[in-house]
Amino acid sequence: MADKITVGHVHMSGCTGCLVSLADNYGGLLTILDRYADLVYGLTLADVRHIPKMDVALVEGSVCIQDKLAVEEIKETREKAAVVVAVGGCACYGNITRFSRGGQPNQPQHESFLPIGDLIKVDVYIPGCAPCPQMIRNVCVMAYLLLKGNKEQKELATKFLTPLMQLAERGTEACGCDLMYDVVNQGLCMGCGSCAAACPVRAITHEYGKPNVNREMCIKCGACYAQCPRSFFNFDVVPEFEAIMEAIGAALK
Amino acid sequence: MGTELGKYKTCVSARSTSKEILKKAQDGGIVTSLFAYALEEGIIDGAIVSGPGDEPWRPQPYVATTVGELMASRGTRYNISPNVSLIKEATRSYGLDKIGIVGTPCQMQAVRKGQLYPFGWRDVDDKIKLAIGIFCMENFPYQSVKQLVEDHAAMKMESVKKMEIGKGKFWVFGERGQVVQLPLKVTHKYEQPACHVCLDYVANLADVSTGSVGSPDGWSTVFVRSKNGDDIWTKAIAAGCFETKPIEQVKPGLELVSKLANEKIGKNQKTVEARATFGVGKALRNPYIKP
Numbered sequence: 001m002a003d004k005i006t007v008g009h010v011h012m013s014g015c016t017g018c019l020v021s022l023a024d025n026y027g028g029l030l031t032i033l034d035r036y037a038d039l040v041y042g043l044t045l046a047d048v049r050h051i052p053k054m055d056v057a058l059v060e061g062s063v064c065i066q067d068k069l070a071v072e073e074i075k076e077t078r079e080k081a082a083v084v085v086a087v088g089g090c091a092c093y094g095n096i097t098r099f100s101r102g103g104q105p106n107q108p109q110h111e112s113f114l115p116i117g118d119l120i121k122v123d124v125y126i127p128g129c130a131p132c133p134q135m136i137r138n139v140c141v142m143a144y145l146l147l148k149g150n151k152e153q154k155e156l157a158t159k160f161l162t163p164l165m166q167l168a169e170r171g172t173e174a175c176g177c178d179l180m181y182d183v184v185n186q187g188l189c190m191g192c193g194s195c196a197a198a199c200p201v202r203a204i205t206h207e208y209g210k211p212n213v214n215r216e217m218c219i220k221c222g223a224c225y226a227q228c229p230r231s232f233f234n235f236d237v238v239p240e241f242e243a244i245m246e247a248i249g250a251a252l253k
Numbered sequence: 254m255g256t257e258l259g260k261y262k263t264c265v266s267a268r269s270t271s272k273e274i275l276k277k278a279q280d281g282g283i284v285t286s287l288f289a290y291a292l293e294e295g296i297i298d299g300a301i302v303s304g305p306g307d308e309p310w311r312p313q314p315y316v317a318t319t320v321g322e323l324m325a326s327r328g329t330r331y332n333i334s335p336n337v338s339l340i341k342e343a344t345r346s347y348g349l350d351k352i353g354i355v356g357t358p359c360q361m362q363a364v365r366k367g368q369l370y371p372f373g374w375r376d377v378d379d380k381i382k383l384a385i386g387i388f389c390m391e392n393f394p395y396q397s398v399k400q401l402v403e404d405h406a407a408m409k410m411e412s413v414k415k416m417e418i419g420k421g422k423f424w425v426f427g428e429r430g431q432v433v434q435l436p437l438k439v440t441h442k443y444e445q446p447a448c449h450v451c452l453d454y455v456a457n458l459a460d461v462s463t464g465s466v467g468s469p470d471g472w473s474t475v476f477v478r479s480k481n482g483d484d485i486w487t488k489a490i491a492a493g494c495f496e497t498k499p500i501e502q503v504k505p506g507l508e509l510v511s512k513l514a515n516e517k518i519g520k521n522q523k524t525v526e527a528r529a530t531f532g533v534g535k536a537l538r539n540p541y542i543k544p
């Protein structure tokens with residue numbers, strides 16, 4: 001297919017887990033690269049030194065503000081990419097890097113890490129540590145449909161991506177406490193358990209049907225709140241789950 | 254009848270043909286029979302159900318991998334059972350590749366959102382093979398049920414044989430044969446608050462959804478919804494798991510289901526709207542608009 005989109009993977013301060021998660025789509029990733037996207041940038045995957053112009057930048061990791069190069073690169077990413085996607089908890093919310101106080105050899109002065117949204121405008125959030133392969137895949141397919149699809153496909157992709165854009169507008173802080181602040185305290189928690197199933201560190205249990213977050217364990221990845229059907233539930237997308245899953249499946253066959 | 258019943262391919266009144274299952278089933282034993290069939294046929298290799306918990310009538314999400322374990326989960330416990338909390342764990346420590354799950358309409362919404370937006374549910378989306386939804390007007394915190402049973406119905410939790418909401422009453426059946434009915438105006442204030450923004454009565458997003466409303470006592474109303482649900486239901490019927498009657502031929506029938514669905518959705522839609530002007534120039538959050 002000639003009409004591919006161009007995609008880059010920009011690596012800030014992250015553990016490469018998000019990239020591995022993307023790669024864990026195995027054959028699906030090859031199909032994406034074969035038919036829908038050209039990888040124009042990626043430290044480990046493409047032999048390109050400078051951030052080129054691209055349609056979609058998948059940014060992994062937070063930005064160390066004492067690292068000049070990182071700060072320059074994230075700004076350059078914003079200039080060069082039409083759509084900036086924060087992939088994973090570190091890029092969206094700082095995640096585990098929120099706990100850094102520096103002091104590590106061989107750059108002990110590298111102590112302050114910010115989610116990319118504190119330095120540039122971010123278009124789409126994919127919270128999680130790491131976000132699941134299937135989630136990254138679904139966003140890639142939808143990003144393709146948004147940029148290259150027909151009218152209906154564009155509409156579907158817009159509807160699908162809207163809550164992820166709204167998450168990006170919502171802010172750069174996340175914590176298991178969001179379940180209390182924005183769900184339970186708001187009278188919205190109905191005790192489904194989705195949040196506990198999403199937590200990568202098993203910090204969430206349910207006591208009499210409501211989430212209880214072990215705050216010492218929480219790494220602030222934001223998966224629980226994003227997963228919660230009472231954070232967002234879009235009636236114009238989710239009820240079409242059968243057709244959408246089939247379409248994604250067919251696109252990657 | 255409009256969108257209040259969701260999309261479905263067929264709707265029937267049905268009852269399990271297993272006398273054993275019916276002994277302790279809440280209604281027509283649809284949930285337990287369909288899971289038992291799917292388990293025996295290898296369509297699923299386990300099901301997330303709500304089993305008995307640490308206290309009487311307190312549910313505990315549970316992965317059942319045998320018919321015996323399914324049998325232990327029969328019956329409705331009218332308080333919160335976070336079944337979806339096990340959806341990833343079922344594929345991990347339980348090693349399931351083909352998961353069944355039962356839940357309320359909101360839990361079916363959670364499952365489908367999680368398939369399209371699996372932020373933290375790695376390798377789960379294509380393993381969900383049978384999602385059975387149960388109708389739901391409202392749910393209760395455990396302590397509410399305890400107060401209803403102990404304070405209002407004056408019974409001990411451990412001596413209750415069955416609870417049921419139907420015909421406009423909350424029924425508590427005791428082991429010794431005593432029956433207490435509470436008017437729903439007594440139970441309303443004890444409801445789980447988040448149920449008041451819920452816009453689904455008959456589990457529109459399940460593969461197959463079921464409840465008592467619409468069918469005669471001991472029978473269930475069944476909506477067969479997805480392609481996958483249709484496939485499994487058709488095979489289960491062919492295997493003789495259920496006796497069925499056309500929904501048009503039973504009383505009170507679909508009309509009552511529609512009426513209750515419209516009442517629930519209408520009332521809760523108003524609650525959602527009222528949240529927008531809850532404070533003075535301050536709104537409560539609306540999850541249907543944005544996170």
Ligand SMILES: Cc1cc2nc3c(=O)[nH]c(=O)nc-3n(C[C@H](O)[C@H](O)[C@H](O)COP(=O)(O)OP(=O)(O)OC[C@H]3O[C@@H](n4cnc5c(N)ncnc54)[C@H](O)[C@@H]3O)c2cc1C
Pocket residue numbers: 277278279280281282283284285286301302303304312326327328329330331332333334336355356357387388389390391392393418463464465466473
């Ligand atoms: C909170 C609640 C409210 C309900 N409201 C209505 C209603 O308004 N109208 C109506 O027609 N039907 C309602 N039902 C459904 C009805 O009570 C029966 O559960 C349903 O008809 C299935 O009966 P069965 O004989 O097919 O299932 P069974 O074979 O008896 O199996 C019941 C299944 O339900 C599961 N279950 C039990 N309690 C819970 C729970 N708290 N959360 C999740 N799963 C559970 C069990 O794991 C079991 O697998 C409600 C159910 C619940 C849990």
Ligand code: SF4
Pocket residue numbers: 174175176177198199200201202203204213217218219220221222223224225
């Ligand atoms: S509780 Fe778990 S899922 Fe939620 S932000 Fe913390 S680590 Fe992430």
Ligand code: SF4
Pocket residue numbers: 179183184188189190191192193194195196209210211227228229230231335
């Ligand atoms: S996912 Fe949301 S609604 Fe479900 S139990 Fe957690 S906080 Fe409550």
Ligand code: SF4
Pocket residue numbers: 190357358359360389390391392445447448449451452453
């Ligand atoms: S009324 Fe809605 S939110 Fe409450 S338990 Fe039932 S399905 Fe869930």
